[in-house]
Amino acid sequence: MERLYIILLGIIQSEPNDSIDCQIANYLLEHIQDLNDITANDLAQTCQVSKSSISRFTRRVGLNDFYELKHMLHHYQHNLTKFDFTSRSDNENSMIQYIETVSQHIQDLRYMLDFDAIDEITDDIYYYPKVIIAGSLQANSVCLSLQVNLFSSGKVVQAKVKYTELREIIDKADSQTLIIVLSSTGRFFQRLFVRDQRLLKKDKPKIYLITASAKLNQLPYVDKAINLHTLSDYASGTFQLELIANLIARRYNEKVRSHYFDQ
Incomplete structure (x- = not known):
């Protein structure tokens, strides 16, 4: 899962804001917790792109279809322990x-x-x-x-x-x-x-x-x-x-x- 969201972040970082792939990636990341009921048609209409654009996007990020993309995003959890690190003393700032x-x-x-x-x-x-x-x-x-x-x-x-x-x-x-x-x-x-x-x-x-x-x-x-x-x-x-x-x-x-x- 980590690999997928990093790919999505890479797309919005490097693509023009008005590009089709940037719009799709940006929407998925902003609504990553609310994609349970969304369909490929819903995503296409929301991003104002064709359904074929959604299919090309899923292949670009290395997946077979929209169902696989949705399944992987559905299991995403924010990493609240990412900023933990080894320290010498629990009492230090x-x-x-x-x-x-x-x-x-x-x-x-x-x-x-x-x-x-x-x-x-x-x-x-x-x-x-x-x-x-x-x-x-x-x-x-x-x-x-x-x-x-x-x-x-x-x-x-x-x-x-x-x-x-x-x-x-x-x-x-x-x-x-x-x-x-x-x-x-x-x-x-x-x-x-x-x-x-x-x-x-x-x-x-x-x-x-x-x-x-x-x-x-x-x-x-x-x-x-x-x-x-x-x-x-x-x-x-x-x-x-x-x-x-x-x-x-x-x-x-x-x-x-x-x-x-x-x-």
């Missing part, structure tokens, strides 16, 4: 607890992070002719920041955070393309390729997955996953992803300067 927990997570990276993998990514960014940084929702700003920082060192990369573009871009990428995916939950590919094995093609891009999920299962089309092994709590946020992105940008700058001064 919750805001202080949060800051201290974030600080501890970042300190833990010093001992858990695979620095050799950072060097490997940096080398590939340097040598691959086409580099795409991909992410959605929480990782958007991290992708764009890494794009700007790499450009400061002379490397032009694409940062793709628009949901509607990601599937086609990744699907068309070949072996000359490096894709770096930033995903807080590690479920990026589950959301994008719901029942899809196209990324197993022979002429596939090289793919890194950087995630803060401690429950990541290795995907067959991901060449290397950098798992930060942090707790999956609210205090984790995207801080670890930002730190990794900054390390990559800094390491790349060191590599460029080294090559420049060696010439």
Whole structure:
């Protein structure tokens, strides 16, 4: 269920407000608790779209029909425990607890992070002719920041955070393309390729997955996953992803300067 509502949020984030899919997604999210009796015809009339548009929308989000979409949304429950996190003392102010927990997570990276993998990514960014940084929702700003920082060192990369573009871009990428995916939950590919094995093609891009999920299962089309092994709590946020992105940008700058001064 989490995957579906994140896909819907991604659609309203990246689509024009007056697009058909944006209108449908926005209505479903705003009325997620009141969809028990709604039919595909009702939804089409309410959103002022055709019934065929509803069918195309359900297929786009990876479902077979409107009944399946409605069934999944019907079982949605707000996640009131999302903002819980591990703290040192129950007597401390919750805001202080949060800051201290974030600080501890970042300190833990010093001992858990695979620095050799950072060097490997940096080398590939340097040598691959086409580099795409991909992410959605929480990782958007991290992708764009890494794009700007790499450009400061002379490397032009694409940062793709628009949901509607990601599937086609990744699907068309070949072996000359490096894709770096930033995903807080590690479920990026589950959301994008719901029942899809196209990324197993022979002429596939090289793919890194950087995630803060401690429950990541290795995907067959991901060449290397950098798992930060942090707790999956609210205090984790995207801080670890930002730190990794900054390390990559800094390491790349060191590599460029080294090559420049060696010439």
